[in-house]
Amino acid sequence: MSALLEIRDLRVTIGSTAAVRGASLSLDKGETHCLVGESGCGKSITALSVMGLLPRGAVRETTALRFAGEEIGHYGERQMERLRGDRMAMIFQEPMTSLNPAYTVGSQMTEVLRRHRGTPRAQAVDRAAELLARVGITAPGLRLGQFPHQLSGGLRQRVMIAMALMCDPELLIADEPTTALDVTVQAQILRLLAGLQKDLGLGILLITHDLGIVARVADRVSVMYAGEVVESAPTATLFAAPQHPYTRGLLSCVPVPGKVKRDEPLGSIPGVVPRIRPGFTGCGFRDRCAEATPACAGTIPRRDLGSGHEMLCVLDPGRDGKAAA
């Protein structure tokens, strides 16, 4: 079966910053693919590239950008408009401001279906109410008539999710959907997404910097750093045998019960994500990497470690006695 979404060698340049430098990833139908990494390493830009929603002035190039087997890299604005909201939908980090304050929840939800399917208002309202109920909102009839400012952050994110599902999309891109929410609400939203995926066979590309979330929901993880996917693996493999120094660094920053010894300090990665200019070669992580060698300034090979585990690094996989899966 061909992948639902396949990105090959995506490059995005915004002004004098190379925001994404040859990122590749693929997502199967019904799979949750997590994209992790620090702020500013190109996760959101990658997601926006797929949707065709890059900011003005951004330049996108790819060798392949395939959605449901179809190359969409050359699509114009009109063609992307028809895909967006219909077959691919996106929810964002900022539930408080992502809904238009001037319109009711119902009007904003039905708009999607009316635009893409020309559904009559009454039917669209029924569908909206059904989806609000599906995402766990009680009294959907009441909510449809309310304005965004009358809802809490958690409710607004549920509305955003329900709105994204209006046209039964195949792909849902969720850009840090729970970051702005309370921890208890976070858990509810994640459970909801997982449930929806199982029931509807959605492919979800979930962007997060929270490894706890990754461990709970992801089928597959891609770690991004400075515009590149530095390591990609099935979730269990990545957590059990991380190979790239950056992935190891990220994981060492997170306390895992039973693994972290008392009084032993948590790890940290010194420095910040650098701004990479176009024309930069070599590994973007080498200035922060404890294991950097002179070879890191050259072209870095993409290495297949088997079982869908890939990394972008010159170091030996399986060093430190940790065997690759």
Add this chain to the structure above:
Amino acid sequence: MLLFLLRRLGVAVLVALTVLTLAFLLTRVSGDLAISIAGPNATSEDIETIRRVYGLDRPVWVQYLDWLGRAVQGDFGESYFFRDRVANLILGRMPVTLTLGLVGLCIALVVSLPLGILAAVREGTMLDRAVGIVALVGQAMPSFWLGLVLMIIFGLQLAWLPISGVESWQGYILPGVVLAFSAIPSLTRLTRSGMIEALSSDYIRTARAKGLTRFSILVKHGFRNAAIPVVSIAAVQLGFMLGGSVVIETVFALHGVGFLAWESISKNDFPVVQAVVLVLALIYIGLTLLADLLNAVLDPRLRTG
């Protein structure tokens, strides 16, 4: 919502009272009314008689309350020059001024809204800068001068439009354009900045992610929110236009309230001047109140608190 409107209404009533008081005081501090009514050749007995007849010999606060009581009922006394009730004079002239003001506002909105939206969509380009320069020039242009220039071009040389009077609807076009020019710069700039803010907001990104058409994104989602401040300023601008009609109506010889004001000032016709100032001020207050009301209609956050 109700509380919000009641509060606004309360403020409006207070402002109206202040304006009434000021209008009364203005005529009292500008010299002895009896002397100016009697004219330069009057004897001191004449002046005394006038003082008694017009009740000017009573204490000032009695005069004030008396005047206030009648002003509230729409009785502004009688014009010295026109020998008619002031209220009748103003009511008779009002349609011309209101029509002119509304024509001016419509022209201003028709020009400045698309211009502002266009400048916002093309932010930072030559087009945006050109719109900014046009707005600046428009702001700096004195309306009596623009009026005369348009008259010469379209009235005399091209002879497309009448240069004075409102015998036909065409008579409103030139003065309307001149009046609109005073409002176009601020409305354009406000639309532009409102649109830029709206277009950079998260809900516009959501609208794009929903695959909505460009038109729907710009107008339904963007302009709907940018319009809220524009509506307030447009209402206030209409007030300015009605006040500014003193100049325009004089230039184009339109017999509206503005022309009446000019005539009465040059004839020392105090009751009329006082009443015109008052009526224009009250209309202004009414428009501000209307703007608040429209805002509440447009912005659900105000309406449902």
